[in-house]
Amino acid sequence: MLLAVLLPFIIAIFIPLLSRWKHNLHTGFFVTAVPVVIFIYFIRFIGQGFEPVEREYSWIPSLDMNILLYLDGLSLLFVLLISGIGSLVAFYSIYYLHKSEQLGHFYVYFLLFMGSMLGVVLSDNVFVLYTFWEFTSLSSFLLIGFWNHREGSRYGALKSMLITVFGGLSLLGGLVYLSVITGTSSIQEIMSQRELVLNHEFFPLILGLILLGAFTKSAQFPFHIWLPDAMEAPTPVSAYLHSATMVKAGIFLVARFFPMLSVSEWFFIIVSTVGIFTLCWGSYMAVRQTDLKAILAFSTISQLGMIMAMLGFGTELAIFAAAFHILNHATFKGSLFMVAGIVDHETGSRDIRRLGGLMTFLPITATLALVASFSMAGVPLPFLNGFYSKELFFQSVYELDLSVTGIIAFLQSIFPYLAVFGSIFTFVYSMYFFFGTFRGQGRIEKLPKKPHEAPIGMLVSPLLLVVGVIVIGLIPDLINKPFVEHAASAIGGADISKDIYFWHGIKPPFIMSITVVVFGTILFLVRPKWASVYKIVPGILSLNKFYDGLVARTERYSTVITDGYMNGSLGRYMRLILVAIMLVTFSVMIYTGGFTVDTGNLSDIRVHELLIALVMVIAAFGTIVAKNRIAAILILGVVGYGLAMLFVVYRAPDLALTQLIIETVTVGLFLLVFYHLPKLKKTSESPFTKTMNVIISAGFGLLMTMVAISAHSSKLFDSMSSYFVDNSYELGGGDNIVNVILVDFRGLDTLFEIAVLGIAAMAVFSLIRLREKKKEE
C-alpha cells in the first residue's frame, strides 16, 4: 500500500526525463497510467465484507512518527475518487494542454498533488497526515500558478496559499494538542481515547483549531474566497483539485475526526451553521457570476457547504447522505468543469454573456452538460444521482431531532428553510449554467474561435463521469452496499445502512424538492428582473475586498512599524538597546528582589582615592561638554590617566602599565585619524530627544551602579583568588601572580586576545589598502 501512495512521487521524478519526448508522445499518456494503476489496485477492496486494512512503515520511530496507513471505508471512498477522477483528468489534460506548454512542470505538480492527496486520506499518523496536507497546499499553489506569466494566476496562487496554509498551521496546532493529550500520534488510538480528549480543558481549542483547518481547506464561509480565484488554474486542475479532491480534504478531516468531535454540541452548532450558510452564500453568489468556471467555483463552495452541514447534523442518515454526496458531487462537478474547459477550448471564451446557442455546435458536450447540471440542481428524475443525495439531504435536515432546547433547537428549526433557500439558488445557477451556455441566441460570429465539437479524446472523461452519474442514478444499490455504506460506517463509527429509493411517496423531502424546482424555475425565468439585488448584497460587503485590504494593510502597517524604529539612525538604535536593557534588568532585579546594599564588607575611603575619583568625574563631565574635538580627546586622556592612577592606588602595577600605554596609544590614534573626522557640531536633535538622552544615560548609569553595588553586597562564595596566591610560585614558577594567571593558569584567554589583536590589525591594514586601491582605480 505504501508503494501505491509513493508511486506518484516516484514517477514525478522521472517526468522531466519523459517530457523530453513530448513532441512525439504527449507526456500525459505516461502520467495517466499512474492513477489507473492505483485505481485498479484499490478497486479490489470494494466489496460487501470489507474490513479496514492497516500497514505500518517505519519513518521516525523515536518521535513516534511512522508512516501508518489505514484503509477503511472512508479512505477507500476518497482513494477511489482521487485515483479514478485523477485518471480521467490526466487523460482529459492530454487533449486540453498543448504540447507547447511546459508539460513537464504540469505533470510533476499534478503527480505531487495526487500522491500527497492519497497520503492525506490514507495516513493514520497525525504528523504524516499534516505533512501530506501541506504538500497538497504546496502543489495546489504550484498548479494554480501554472501560467505564472499571468497576474491573476499569481494572485490566485498566493491567496490560496495564504489561506490554506493558515488553516494548515492551525490544524497542526490541533493535532499536536491531540497527540500530547493522548500520548499517541495514531488517529485510531486517539479515537479510542476520545473520552480523555473530550474531558480535557483544551477540547474547545482542539475543536476550533481542527475545524479552522478543515474550513479553510474546504472553502467554507468566510474562507471560501480563495476558491474562485483558484480558477485561474488550467481547467483540468480546477476539475481535479477544486471540485473533486483537495477541497474535500477538509470534509475528509471532519469526517475522520467525526466520532470524537461530534460528541460536543458545539460541533453541531459550528459545523452545521457554517455548512448551511456556506451552502446558501455559495449558491446565491454563483448566480451572479459571468465566468463559467466562477459559477462552478461558487457551486463547489455551496455543495461543500452542504456536505459539511450534513456532517454537522451528525445523524446516521445525514452521514450516509454526506458520504453519498461526496461521491455524487465529484462525478457531476468533475464533468461540468471538463465541459467548461471544452467550451473554453472550442470557443475561446468562458464568459457566459458572450456564449449561448452552442447546442447545435457542441451537441455531445451539451448533452453531457445537461445531465450533469440537472443532477447538480437535484431535478427529480430517476437517472440523476444529484437528486438522490439532495433528497437525502432534505430528509436529514427535516428529521433533525427537535427535542432539544436553546440555540440548537433554534438552529434546527431554521435549517430546513435555509436548506431549501440554498437549493433554490442551486437550481437557478445550474439552469443558468446550462441554458446560458447552450441555449438562446448566441452571437457565434463574435466568438474568438468558430465553435465545433471537441475531439473525441477530450469527451471521453466527462462522458465517463456522466455515465457514472446515470449509473448511480439508475442503480444506486450498485455502489450503496459495497461502498457508500462502508464509508458512512467509517465516519459514524457504527454500522450505518440505508436504502436509496427514488420514490418515497409524497413526504416532506419530496415536497421540498418540488418547491425547489418550482421556485427555482420561476426565479430563473425572471432572473434579469431581480439581478440588481446583488448590488445590495454583497454590494460593498465583499470578503475579497476585506482580504485585499487585510493583505495590503498588513504590509503597510508592518512597513510603518519597521520604518518607525529602523530609521537608520544609530543614535536611535542605541537608545532602544539601552532602554531595553534597562527595562529588562530593572524589572528582573525588582521582581527577584535583586537590589541589595550591604555595607558590611566595605573598606575605608582614603583621601587620595577620593581626589583621583573627583578628577576623573570632572574630566568625564568635561568630555561631554567639550566644544572642540581635540579638547574632548585630551580630556578623555585625563580620565584614562586617572584610571591608571586608580590601578596604582589599588596595587595593580601591571594594569597601570598597560592602561597608561593603551591610553597614550589611543590618544595618538585619535590624533592620527583626527584629520578625517568631521568637526564637532551642534547636534540638530530636538530638545525632547536631548532630554531623553540625558534621562536614558542617567538611568543606565544608575542601573549599572546599582547592579555593581548589589553584586558586591551579595557575595555568596569566597573568591578563588587565594588558590592563585598560594600556587603561583609553586605551580606556575613565577612571583607575578597576574602574569602567571595570564600565561599559565588561564593561558587560553590570552591566546585568543592575541588573536583578536591580530585580526584587528589585519582588518585595519586591509581596510586602508582596499581604500587606496579603490582610489587608484
Added chain:
Amino acid sequence: MEELLNFTKTLIHISSIIAIIGVSVSVIILLYRTMRGPTNPDRAVALDVIGVNIMALTGLIAILLVSTQFNDVILLIGILLFIGTVALAKFLEKGVIIERDMD
C-alpha cells in the same frame, strides 16, 4: 630607637598624604586649564604637566603603600609623556603626526 622609627614612619606618611593632596589640587587646577584652555597648545601643556604630576602621585602613593612595584610605572609615564607631548606638538604644528613622503 623603636620610637624614632615609628615617628619617622608617621612623619613620612603624613607628609606624603599632604603632598598627594597638594599634587591632586594642582591636577584639578590643571584640569581646569585643560577644559577651559583658550587654545589647544594650552591644553597640550596642561596635559603634559598633569602627566608630570601623575608621576609624582605614583611615587608618593608607592611611598604610601611601601612598595617598589610602581617604579616601572613612573618611568613609563615619563617616556609616554614625552612621546605624547611630542606627538601632540607635531600635530598642532603640522596637522599630522606621521608624515608620509620622506624626501
